[in-house]
Amino acid sequence: MIWSNMETLDREAFRKIQLERLKKTVPRVYNNVPFYKKAFQEAGVEPGDIKTLEDVSKLPMTVKQDFRDNYPFGLFSSPQEEIVRFHASSGTTGKPTVVGYTRNDMDTWSECVARMVSMAGVTNKDTAQISFGYGLFTGALGLQQGLERIGASVIPMSSGNTKKQIMIMKDFRTTTLISTPSYALHMAEIAREMGVDPKTDLNLKFGLFGGEGSTEAMRNELIDSWGLFATENYGMSELIGPGVSGECEALCGMHINEDHFLPEIIDPKTGKVLGEGEVGELVITTITKEALPIIRYRTKDITSLHYEKCECGRTTVRMSKIQGRSDDMLILGGVNVFPSQIEEVLLNTEGIGPHYQIKVFKKGYLDKIEVDVELIDANLLDSFSLLEALRNTIKGRLRTVLGIDAKVTLLEPRSLARFEGKAQRVIDMRGAK
Missing domain, CATH: 3.30.300.30 (ANL, C-terminal domain)
Known part of the structure; x- marks a missing residue:
């Protein structure tokens, strides 16, 4: 199912929308975020220099350390009275990465997730069990609001208490499981110990997995364990949370919501922008966010971009499965x-x-x-x-x-x-x- 006609625009229409939104985002951060104003000036670039989409390469890049250096709200471009939600990373290696959302940001976020879950085949007839941890982590609440937007029933289980997870899954006739791949495999182990066959005793049809990288072999393991249709989705708190991209039923890459995110692939060593199909580090600029617009964020994820129309009918660019992280190498x-x-x-x-x-x-x-x-x-x-x-x-x-x-x-x-x-x-x- 295609949720929005924005997913089927032609390439020139996408580029026009992206350029219009980029031209609004750049002066927003320049005028409202001292960090970006300084970074722009050091790079010798001003908002008026952005005349084409390719000009985004003139802009300075943002890295995770910039969030920590500007903790907690130094990268925000909206006043606090406009912020309706905060999220943050665990902060296990230092100061947490703090993100915020305006009401418009929340609407954008739920729209992006609605598209993502629809790509995987979930509809308003499904019951989704969210087994991500709730709290400051963006994953659980982000998925919940998108699922509710399409009319799906949501069970906000959170992670842990695995035997109860299986009981609820059986009694509530859950059709969609949302968790990390590793926790899903652990849940399948516990189910079998309880005498529950995940394939025959449950009603699962879909698995939407994210929060950690996985391989095709891991996908096959999930399918073998649960007997469901397993898709992968991509997102990170710094960009919005879940909803940046996701797999459709064709399983030929993750469709990026291009009307909200402008992706690039760079050589992680030189920073040079690479061409279509070339493998490198994914860099994303958010072009609709209000509270925390981010310019050229280095995700550290190694992938490639593909622009040909997908057999599902979507024309949005697809990112290939993450091969690894440049900082995990x-x-x-x-x-x-x-x-x-x-x-x-x-x-x-x-x-x-x-x-x-x-x-x-x-x-x-x-x-x-x-x-x-x-x-x-x-x-x-x-x-x-x-x-x-x-x-x-x-x-x-x-x-x-x-x-x-x-x-x-x-x-x-x-x-x-x-x-x-x-x-x-x-x-x-x-x-x-």
């Missing part, structure tokens, strides 16, 4: 390694469960990597020959994909930590003393 002895590469190998190996952890450490002056992964069948631990054969298979596949050797440790089922929010997959101990 591990450099081991001069070799670039993305955790997603390791996940792809593990989840395509028979006998291996979906839960794993990557440890990086120093041995002398050399970088070393260890991968801990759970077995599906604990009985395999009783057979040294079968265990070694499986371990060597995984090591060989990792060596082929990564170009380096990794130590592989096979663990009993359910021995690694489970996460109700974003999974902590990588522990880098090279800086530990």
Whole structure:
């Protein structure tokens, strides 16, 4: 289902709308946000210099540290009396990233999410169970308001209390599950322990997963665990929350709401703008936000953009599945390694469960990597020959994909930590003393 005719405009219509909105956004931040005025002046650019969409490349970029440096409200372009909602990141690595919304921003946000859930096939006949944590995190409330906009019934479960999640899911005949991929897999484990078959005893049709990166192998694991149609969506608090983009039923990339977000792909090392289909770092400018418009935000996510019309009928640009994050990339002895590469190998190996952890450490002056992964069948631990054969298979596949050797440790089922929010997959101990 296509929610809005704004999703089917021709390319020139999109460009016209984007330029009009960019020309309004740039002077807004220049005149109301001291940080941007200074950044513009240092870059030697003024609002009047923006005459074409390509001129956005003249503007300075924004990074996450800028939010922390201007904590809490230094990047806001609206007075506090116009702010009707605040959200913030967890702030586990320092000051939290604080975001705010005017009434118009809230309307924009719910519209973007309404489009996103409609892309996945959800309608007003569905019941959606939101298993994201509620609170300052944008995910849960953002999804709720978009689902309510299309008329879907919402169960605001939050994360945790997994056995109750399964009970409610069964009793309320939930058709749509919203959570992180890792928590969804954990929920499926608990369901089976409770004697509930997720495929036959429940009514799930759709899974809208986000909040953390995942691979196609992870999607297949989710489908195999739940028997649902699994889609991925993309967003971040700094930009708006969920609703920046999402997958349609064709599963050929995530459609970006281009009338609200202007995307670019850059070379993460040089900052050079790359062309259609080229892989690089996603940079997004918000062009309709009032409280917190952001100019050329470096997301750190590695992807590519594709502009051809989708078979679903939408003409919005699609971003490919996130390959990794430029700041998550591990450099081991001069070799670039993305955790997603390791996940792809593990989840395509028979006998291996979906839960794993990557440890990086120093041995002398050399970088070393260890991968801990759970077995599906604990009985395999009783057979040294079968265990070694499986371990060597995984090591060989990792060596082929990564170009380096990794130590592989096979663990009993359910021995690694489970996460109700974003999974902590990588522990880098090279800086530990």
